[in-house]
Amino acid sequence: MSDIALEEPQTIIKIPSSKLKPQLIVGVLIVIAGLFIIPHMIGLGAILIISYFINSELEIIRFYQNYSEVKFGAIHSRFMILNSNIMSADLDAKKLILKINNEEKTITKKIPLQAFSEQDKDIIIAYYKSQVDKNTE
Numbered sequence: 214m215s216d217i218a219l220e221e222p223q224t225i226i227k228i229p230s231s232k233l234k235p236q237l238i239v240g241v242l243i244v245i246a247g248l249f250i251i252p253h254m255i256g257l258g259a260i261l262i263i264s265y266f267i268n269s270e271l272e273i274i275r276f277y278q279n280y281s282e283v284k285f286g287a288i289h290s291r292f293m294i295l296n297s298n299i300m301s302a303d304l305d306a307k308k309l310i311l312k313i314n315n316e317e318k319t320i321t322k323k324i325p326l327q328a329f330s331e332q333d334k335d336i337i338i339a340y341y342k343s344q345v346d347k348n349t350e
Contacts, residue, residue, distance in 0.1 A: 222275040222282075226337065229330045230269060237265040273328070276340055283324060294322065299348055302341035311341060 240261030247254035267287045275282045284291040294313060301312040309324040326334050 220277055222272075222277055224274075224276040224336065224340075225272050226274040226276075226329065226333050227270075227272055228268060228328050229333070231330075232328055233265055233269055236261055236268075240265060274324075274337060281340070283322070285325075292322070296344045297348060299341060299344045302338070302345050304338060309338060309341060 240258045243254050243258030243261065245258075247256075247258055264287075271284065271287060273284060279297070280293050280295045282291050282293050294311065298314045299311060300314050300319065301310075303310045303312075305323075307325060307327045309326055311322045311324065313320045313322060324337065326337065329337065
């Protein structure tokens, strides 16, 4: 066995189930409608139900000691943001805009906030703003 210790995330943020419930309800309704009216709709309903369960287990943002990881969907790749590289965190109407200094280039990453609960939004904004404050000292 190897001596490498995997770092555990300090905080994990998922999409709240209250935001995903409409997707499950619509999926069930489409399956029921497919059973009685149009059989071809059963597949669409099944896809909505499966994606509900996939999205309910998806860890969107993970905060670690020195970095964070963001993954927006099941088929999206996860990107890592080093805390020391965060230059600014600006709040737009529905998203958090991060300016990240990456190997002499400034990269802009946008994190949409409308999918999160108010408490999770506050945690995300506070975390990234605190990292900006640490980096600008």
